[in-house]
Amino acid sequence: MESKIGVYICSGCDIDQALDVDELVKVAGKECKAPVSKTHPFLCSEEGVQLMKEDQKNEGVNRFMIAACSQRYHEATFDMGDDSLVVRAPIREYVAWTQKTKDENGEFDEDTQLAGEEYLQMYYAKIKKHGIPEAFEQDTSKNLLVIGGGVSGMTAAMEAANAGYSVNLVEKEDHLGGFCLDEYKLIPAQAPFRDPQMNSVSEAVSAVASNNLITVHASSFVVSISGQPGEFQVKLNTDGGFKEFKSGAIIMATGSHPYDAEKLTELGIKYENVISSAEFEQMAKSGKIQRKDGKPALNIGFIQCAGSRTPEHLPYCSGTCCMDSLKQAAYIREQNPDAKAHIIYRDIRTPGLYEDFYRTRQDDPGVFLTQGDVVGVNETENKNIAIDVDNTLFGEPVTMEMDLVVLAVGQVPSTMKGESALNLQYRQGPDLPELKYGYPDSHFICFPYETRRTGIYAVGSVRQPMDINDAKLDATGAALKAIQAIELTDQGKTVHPRVGDLTFPEFALSRCTSCKRCTEECPFGVLEEDDKGMPLPNPARCRSCGICMGSCPVQIISFKDSSPNIFKEMMTSYEMPDEFDEKPRVLIFVCENDALPVFDMAALERLKINTNVRIMPMRCLGGTNLIYVTDALSFGYDGIMFMGCAFGDDYQCHFVNGSELANMRLSKVQETIGRLNLEPERVRQYAISMNDYEKLPKIIDDFVEELEDFGPNPFKGM
Amino acid sequence: MTGRVAVNTDLNFVQGLMLHGAADLKKCYQCSTCTVACPLTPNDQPFPRKEMLWAQWGMKDKLFRDMDLWLCHNCNDCTDQCPRGAKPGEVMSALRNQTIEHYSYPQAISKAAKSARGNVVLFLIPMVLIALAIAMKNIESGFAFLTAKPIVYANMLPVNFIDILFLPPVLFAVFNSYKAISNFIGGLKEQYPPTDRGENLLPAVKGTIQDVLSHIEFKKCGTNKSRNISHRLMMYGFIGLFITTNAVFVLHWLNEFGFDVQVTPLPFFHPVKILGNVSAFAAFAGIYLIVRDRVKNSGTSILSLFDWMFIGNMFFTVVTGILCQVFRVGDHANLAFLTYYIHLVMVFYLLAYAPQTKFGHILYRPAAMIYSRYSGRNIDIFRNL
Known part of the structure; x- marks a missing residue:
């Protein structure tokens, strides 16, 4: 279709106080040679839009250059339909509002006017060269793959199923439930947030198992994933046999495991009455909180941040061990009213309503809390454990003799186990690129679920250290992101963060030198390679950032509009x-x-x-x-x-x-x-x-x- | 483990504290607002934050040797400003009671003073003793004192009898006080060894007496400002009554030994009588204000039985003392003698159990205040005013 450009210059919003708009219309006609150039005092009004729509109908204008406000305003107002292009020249922000306005005699400033005219010519040059964007086409699967059958994975699966999407849920163990299934009780998830609540993970397991839209693959792992969002080819190993299917998006909920307490030699793990918080949970579950020698444990010490927030072990906060130890203190008090829990913390981190849980423990006369740095853990003659603590609230170094000591250990993401859960058949490697400590990279603050592999969302404690309640919220969010990816991909549009963009990089391969800079530098692993080492794009993996365009030394990569x-x-x-x-x-x-x-x-x-x-x-x-x-x-x-x-x-x-x-x-x-x-x-x-x-x-x-x-x-x- | 303090938590102690006046103790999260609010604490190792922590952890050894408990005058500025409602002022008060119990000898009396049942026993002792004495004296005359005119209390129980009856419990109390206070000071010395900043003993005693008489500490209080008046009235009243009682004692024995002096009942214009009456009314006004404030603040300030027994004992001692005179002058024989009997019982309880009940604070507090001057702990609170 033949293109016809119309230039529409708005004079509202004080644009006419700085720029001689009539003069600009002349420039558009004379310098740019625009077939249509007009001005309107209020272009974003119904009347203003109507003016352009009439030109679209009567004059055949199909490229609209709107010289008005910034592209960040009125995107919907200036939508001229699928068959027409719109380019915005923001003379309001770049010129009218930020340059000299006309003086008291009504004379326009020369430099300001020049700026307006130059911008007009710049954007006219752009609209002339602007290509027509096109959606890509592919056969999209609306099935979701969830890897990991713990709380995060099950929640994501349920949420997706509730939204009407079918799910393949892969779990490496022979049963669902994950880490939390074995917990004695759970931290509270609802008001009044005062006491531990019964473990309800097994109920979630049966709900998932009986859902028609969810297919559970137990004792399974992913052998390979290839392709791109909308058409991932997934190959599973299930009990030695293989299964293959197609998925639209992937949720990686492979969880975490407790930090290996055996490494905490400085905290006395070698002594028989020093155990990890995971061991203590099982001890409480069995109803026998006792020492190795079978004597009841009456004085129990908790060392917080054990192996966390230290450069020698895990440099980060576990995010959970404060609540876990407070929960375990509740077990102690509930199982024996004479037993006492002593918690030595660096900071208590119980954000939000968890504060009420903390306060409830604090109000218990048998729970003793102090800040302090543990500097020594020693065994006494009678196998008691003496904890030496500095920088306590007491204002002096103290020592406490305990019957049993619990080390509250942190979380390690499953990615640190050394085996890939995704086995991506990507040129850039089988796993999600990591930011730190095995946690996947994304724009951490703004787009937490995103990863650097489009259509694959990390969720739960594999994404960042978190507790069960956060994991459920996380999983719900990630399920929605995965659904969004499937739907946008189905429409041939870019996913996050340039949601709905229809422009994708195009490669003039005849001039490609196979330098591989684009394939290396693409942060999202979009580009595979063909036999000659030339880039092979997967548009559904692409986020249209243009990094490849910047990388190319021979400038063969371009977008329709850039x-x-x-x-x-x-x-x-x-x-x-x-x-x-x-x-x-x-x-x-x-x-x-x-x-x-x-x-x-x-x-x-x-x-x-x-x-x-x-x-x-x-x-x-x-x-x-x-x-x-x-x-x-x-x-x-x-x-x-x-x-x-x-x-x-x-x-x-x-x-x-x-x-x-x-x-x-x-x-x-x-x-x-x-x-x-x-x-x-x-x-x-x-x-x-x-x-x-x-x-x-x-x-x-x-x-x-x-x-x-x-x-x-x-x-x-x- | 040299240089390290062994921390041994004591659940029973904490639970006991919470039961006896420090119910909100565990709410403290060590923000230290209390020490900032406190107008009386020294800058070095200020109270009551550290006491709150020791109390939460049941660290008795620290607490019983803590002179700061007694530098606290229960202003309750801390309780007022505590963001968690842990009521540090009440905790300090409860801790003082625990300290009295800890050092008291015999401890059974202190324990009894905490409970309703124990107090019945503590009251039954003087009730029976005094009743027996009255019976012994009057059984022959068929209780003629009830009808004799004018009403003379000595008819019911002569002064000699009273002196014989009261001297042993007073000596008992003095002995017990000595024992308790010497242990207490021993404890203070361990926790706060004297420094070269301290005063000599004599100036320390003198300074403390001045502080107590002038109520300089109470004047600094914010929240419980009114106690500057009420406690002062009460204290001066009791000092006056103490002098009166001793004067009557001296007069009586001078008379017994043949000197020509007036004995009870004294005429209204007699200096001893005037002192007695003025003191009694001062004490009444003081105790009335104290009771009124306590009742008014009952929402924020939870008092244990231990505290109420002391306040009640004081109140009824003063009230019955005044009523004795009223009924005597008004010529209501039965009421007068009954009131006198109750008065005697009250005075017995007050004196005999002084070191084991809250009345013991008149021993512990000056001892700690003197020692704080002597050891140099007070340096920045008393001298930099």
């Missing part, structure tokens, strides 16, 4: 002011997820941004291709800023490591810039987040000021 070519067209679309104009030009590449909202926020606050900068949003800084730098510098831009999120241990990137990759690539380009006889300082990356919006004008001003020392880019006008 490519090295489109960027080049945009940045060279207007006439670069020459070196005598004293109008330097600085290009700012801005991450849409973290940095673009900062600009919008600054605009909302009417902060004034340097008039010489031109902003180019991108999906992720990870899409930074070095060609952008050379293109921009050779066109005469005086400097380039890259603004994205912070990287490192507490990374903020929506796509895990985009800003880090950009940083790495830019470090390499500095050399090239030097060879061009340009100052490497002309190109710089900035980590920026929403709360930096007030600093934004100064950051930019400082950079532009620094550039003045270097003088204008000598490539200007060449």
Whole structure:
């Protein structure tokens, strides 16, 4: 279908106070040669949209360039239907609200007007090159695979089944239930949160077993998983035999195991009356809380954080052992009113309503609590255990003689067992990439269930240390995420976080050099390899971040709306002011997820941004291709800023490591810039987040000021 | 394990405390708001936070040797500000009672004073003894004192009889007090060895007497400010009555030995009589205010029987003392003699069981206050005012 572009310039929201809109309409017609160019005082009103709809009907306009507010507003209002493209040129945020407005005589500012005109030309260049997005097609299975039949896995399976999806539930043991099945009692899950509650896991097991939509594969493990979301090919080993089926999405709920208490030699595990919390649970379950020699244990000590929060063992908090020990203290008091529980903690972590559970134990005269650092555990002559504690609440070092000592050990994710639960047939390896300590990587704070393998969701204590109640919530959330993945994949759209995006990377393979940089750098394991070592995309695994596009040294990867070519067209679309104009030009590449909202926020606050900068949003800084730098510098831009999120241990990137990759690539380009006889300082990356919006004008001003020392880019006008 | 304090938790002790006035003890989570709120604590190792922890863990040895229990004057500023409602002020009070019981000799009396049944026994002893004495004296005359005019209490029980009857329990109490207090001070010395910051004994005693008489500690209190008045009235009243009683004792024996002095009943304008009456009314006003405040605060302040027995004993001693005079002057013979009998029983209970009941605080508290000056613990609270 022939494309026809219409330019629609809004003059509302004070845009007309800074820009001569009629002049812009002329520029659209004269410079851009847009077949249709119009202005409206209130484009997002019914009337304004109607204006465009009529042009769509009568004039055949099918590409709408809307020069108005930021793309983050009115997405639905400006939806012109499936057959039409919409590109937003945010002159409100980039120009009207952040540049000089007209003076008291009604004269428009020259630089402001120029900015408006240049942005218009930049976005017109983009809409000209914009391809038509298309959904991918595949035969989607709406079945869910849940690996692990513990509380998390069973909950996820039940939730998915309740939503009408069929589930294959795989459990390596011969029965469902997992770790919690053997617990004596459980920590409370409902008001009044005061006492342990009866273990109800076995009831959950029978509910799962009798559900028609859930197929349980006991004594089974996954031999291999290949394919992509919507069409994972799953191969199981069940009691030695093989089964194969297709699944749309996968929930990995393989749980955790207690830390090996035998390693806690410094806490006296070798003594017969020092046991782990897991052993104590079984002892309480049997109703005989006693010492090895059969004598009743009346003085029982709990050492909290045993092997947790220490660099020698597990550096992290177990998340559960405070509640577990308080629960076990309740067992002691309930089974023998003369027995006493002594809990030596580093901090009591009983968040939320668990505080009531803690208080109930605290109110019990037979439960004794003190903060302290255990510095020694020794056996006395009568096989009692003396615990030496420093930094106690008592204000002096103390020693306590106990009949029995319980070490409250932490959780280790099942991924640390050394065998793969997924056995992914991915080029990038059989498992989920991990962040730390065996826990899978995701955007931990914003997207907890996500992993770096699209369509595979880690849940429960394999995802992070957590208790049974958290695991149930977690499983419910993950089940919904898995269903969302199946449905979006079925529609051929991108899943989280660019939900519903229809653009996917395209590879001009005829020019591919098989360098494998894209397959290596893709954070989500999208790309397999063909026989020649060239990338073989799996679009359903893709999150459309554009990192592959940035990685490619020969620029063969592109999206319909974003490519090295489109960027080049945009940045060279207007006439670069020459070196005598004293109008330097600085290009700012801005991450849409973290940095673009900062600009919008600054605009909302009417902060004034340097008039010489031109902003180019991108999906992720990870899409930074070095060609952008050379293109921009050779066109005469005086400097380039890259603004994205912070990287490192507490990374903020929506796509895990985009800003880090950009940083790495830019470090390499500095050399090239030097060879061009340009100052490497002309190109710089900035980590920026929403709360930096007030600093934004100064950051930019400082950079532009620094550039003045270097003088204008000598490539200007060449 | 040198340098380490052995912690031995005592469940019975904790449960006992909770039963006798410190029911909310376990709610404490060691935030230390109490020590900040306290107007009386020294800056170094302040109370009552550490006492709360020791109490929760049942660390008796620490508590019984703790002079800070007695530097506390039950202002209840801590209880007022405690975010968990653990009532540290009440806990301190309960701990003082436990300390009295711990050091008391014989301990059975202390234990009895805690329970209703025990108190029946404690009261039956003077009731029977005094009744027997009255019977012995008056059985021949057919209890003629009841009808004789004017009413003379000495007719029922001559002063000689009373002195003979009361001297042994008083000596008993003095002996027991000595035993308890010397053990108590021994304990204090272990926990708080004297430092070179301390005062000499004599200035320490002098300073303490001044502090007690001036009620300087009570004046610092916030929440229980009114006790500055009530306790002061009560204390001065009792000192006055103590002097009165001794004066009457001296007058009586001077008379016995042939000196020409007035004996009871004294005329109203007699200096001893005036002192007695003024003191009695001061004591009454004091005990009335104390009872009123206690009843008013019964929501926040849970008193054990041990406390109520003491307050009740004081109240009825004063009230019966005053009523004796009222009925005597009003010429209601039966009422007068009955009231006098009750008064004697009350005084007996007060004196004989002093070191084992809460009245014992008049021994423990000054002892601890003197020792705190002597050991140098008080340095920053008394001198930097």
